[in-house]
Amino acid sequence: EVQLVESGGGVVQPGGSLRLSCAASGFSFSTYAMNWVRQAPGKGLEWISYISGSSVAIYYSDSVKGRFTISRDNAKNSLFLQMDSLRDDDTAVYYCARDYWNDVDWFDSWGQGTLVTVSS
Amino acid sequence: DIQMTQSPSSLSASVGDRVTITCRASQSVGTYLNWYQQQGGKAPKLLVHSSSILQSGVPSRFSGSGSGTDFSLTVSSLQPEDFATYYCQQSYSTPRTFGQGTKVELK
Numbered sequence: 001e002v003q004l005v006e007s008g009g010g011v012v013q014p015g016g017s018l019r020l021s022c023a024a025s026g027f028s029f030s031t032y033a034m035n036w037v038r039q040a041p042g043k044g045l046e047w048i049s050y051i052s053g054s055s056v057a058i059y060y061s062d063s064v065k066g067r068f069t070i071s072r073d074n075a076k077n078s079l080f081l082q083m084d085s086l087r088d089d090d091t092a093v094y095y096c097a098r099d100y101w102n103d104v105d106w107f108d109s110w111g112q113g114t115l116v117t118v119s120s
Numbered sequence: 121d122i123q124m125t126q127s128p129s130s131l132s133a134s135v136g137d138r139v140t141i142t143c144r145a146s147q148s149v150g151t152y153l154n155w156y157q158q159q160g161g162k163a164p165k166l167l168v169h170s171s172s173i174l175q176s177g178v179p180s181r182f183s184g185s186g187s188g189t190d191f192s193l194t195v196s197s198l199q200p201e202d203f204a205t206y207y208c209q210q211s212y213s214t215p216r217t218f219g220q221g222t223k224v225e226l227k
Contacts, residue, residue, distance in 0.1 A: 035216075037164075045156075045164060045207055047216040061215045095163055104170055105211050106154040110163040 009114030022096030
């Protein structure tokens, strides 16, 4: 069974940093691309970052580019999101999502999410 | 960026009703369109990918259709567990973008 478990969320002051983790199990982690998707309180879903299985391809949304860094450790079946220069509008639940690709892709498995609150 | 617009933003329905949610893309996305369901406070769940292909384990009362810029998700007979928020998402280009969501509430 595919399992994705996020951790690392919490309360941080504006301008601060936080590192999120996503522990994967139940599938061959290195063969799948992964994504981070966030959801601000009471709002919709926002894709923010993608990393290919080999980390060769990495993409970011404009809203986090230059501030967030996605990475992965395939030996440890783990995905990370380093978040720097955090702003109030980064407050959200952050989900990791597996990218299933078959000529086109979709997010077929999601973690339960971890809440990041940016507040002074 | 491709903008995704869903309608309606919310709707009220009863158990057993047939419900249709529409999603419009700001430019053609072919059939690179996916639908997700999010039940209160939980993680999203994939329902339909590639516009019309039901994800394994999803009940057959759900169906998706469309291509180009206009898509729809239909629930043929609403069940109590279907009261949730639904999102469309395009995977034609990066950044991947979602619709704003459609909340299906009990009438």
